Amino acid sequence: MISAIANSSRIPFKATPRLPSDWLAEALDTHLAIAPRVIDFRPVPSSRERLKSCMGPRGSIVRLARLADRILVVVAIPDEADTPPGFRRELARYWGTTNLLIVRESWLLREPRLEVISAVVACLDQIPSVTDWLRIERHLLELGGSSCLEECVAQVRQHEDPAGAVLALVAAGWLRIEVSRPLSGSSVISLPVRRDRGRLVVGG
Structure with missing residues (x-):
């Protein structure tokens, strides 16, 4: 951006x-x-x-x-x-x-909207590897499209800052994060939802 x-x-x-x-x-x-x-x-x-x-x-x-x-x-x-x-x-x-x-x-x-968004923006340059991204995406899909930040971080294996890697995906628009509560391990991370031919589709 x-x-x-x-x-x-x-x-x-x-x-x-x-x-x-x-x-x-x-x-x-x-x-x-x-x-x-x-x-x-x-x-x-x-x-x-x-x-x-x-x-x-x-x-x-x-x-x-x-x-x-x-x-x-x-x-x-x-x-x-x-x-x-x-x-x-x-x-x-x-x-x-x-x-x-x-x-x-x-x-x-x-607050906490600004706090959460500021933390996400600070991780713009922490994009994870494709392998780590696929692990996170698979984890979210298996749980219906959403999970907590702590569990998503656990999917990151090839990045020195796993939490930053997940937040970088939020900054890139590939994931969403709740902003109504302070940032923590229990913050909800989800795949974006789009409309395709009248149906709501999770991810991609």
Whole structure:
């Protein structure tokens, strides 16, 4: 996926103070990085001017997300900002699309959702071998499509960080993870479900 997300496990020696908008941008990028339907996403260089033209709240962040069937304009708004009447309508008119998603800062920063997603994004470069992936997939299929993280980790034999390998598959969109509870060995890992000729199919 196209993003500029830093690995959260690499903490700098001296933290640099950031603007609130930086935190909002990082939270939005983190969510988009593992969103199942998002193929890639990118910032909009002229977003500040565009938002101003639409009476957009100050500090808002815009990303263009590419899905399989359309381009989605995603706007994150700070909690303290008031959304002016008609903002969505003006935004749609300015961008020439009704494919808009507006999210609040409180939703993006909500725990444990952000904690789990951040941990997953930090493992983007930990993809396991094909053999380990096939072991995990077979294990999940044998259990009807879902299992706990601890049992999935036990299927990894050729990676120095088994847990990171499983989370990397989540980051790549090959697996799903529950985000409603804190990350632990009992976190539910599942194969994606797709619709094929009117039927729901697990995996692949």
